[in-house]
Amino acid sequence: MKIAIIGLGYVGIQLAVGLGRKHSVIGLDLDAKKVADYQAGYDSTGEVSEAELHAADRLEFTTEPSDLQGCEVLIVAVPTPVNSACKPDFGPLLSASRTVGSVMGSGSTVVYESTVYPGATEEVCVPELESASGLTWKKDFSVGYSPERINPGDPEHTLATITKVVSADNEETLDMLVQLYGEVVPAGIHRAPS
DSSP, X not given: OEEEEEOOSTTHHHHHHHHTTTSEEEEEXXXXXXXXXXXXXXXXXXXXXXXXXXXXXXXXXXXXXXXXXXXXXXXXXOOOOBOTTSOBOOHHHXXXXXXXXXXXXXXXXXXXXSOOOTTHIIIIIHHHHHHHHOOOBTTTBEEEEOOOOOOTTOSSSOTTTSOEEEEESSHHHHHHHHHHHHTTOXXXXXXXOO
C-alpha cells in the first residue's frame, strides 16, 4: 500500500515514521528546511529520534505535491489554529484538501487527523476534494477521520500508547483503516460511527 502523509508536524511525523516501517510512505510538507532536516535524520519537533527516522526505511520526504500521485491512502495532518476571533482557521486544512484533491485518483481514501468540529469533514473538506479532483465522494473515493490524540512533547503519551479513534464513511474503509492504524498503535483502535 502506498501512503501519503500531508503535514509533518508532531502528528504527521509520528505517523510517517510508524507507517514507513511497513509501507511505502511519502511525507509532504511545504517547509523545505523541515523536509531537509528529516532527510538528514533530524526532527526539530523532538517527537522521533534519528534512529526511528532511519528505521522507517520505506519513508521518503518531499515538498512537491505531485510526488503523491499514485498514493492509495492520503492522511491529512495539518494544523487547525484559531484566528483572532477564536474561530477555527481552516486555511491550512482547505489548502491541504485542495492539494490532495489535485493528486488523488479514483479509489483513494483520504483520512483527516486535523482537529475539527463534528461535521467539518463532510461540510468543509469533502467539497474541496471533489472540486479539486473532479471525483465524487462515496462513488470514486472514501473519507475517514481519526482525530490526533498525541500530547506534543510528552514521551509517555505518543501515537503508540494512546488508543486511536477511527471512523469512515463505509464499513470497508473503516476495516482497512482499523487494520492500517493497528499496525502502528499497539494501544488499540476504537471503531467509531461515522
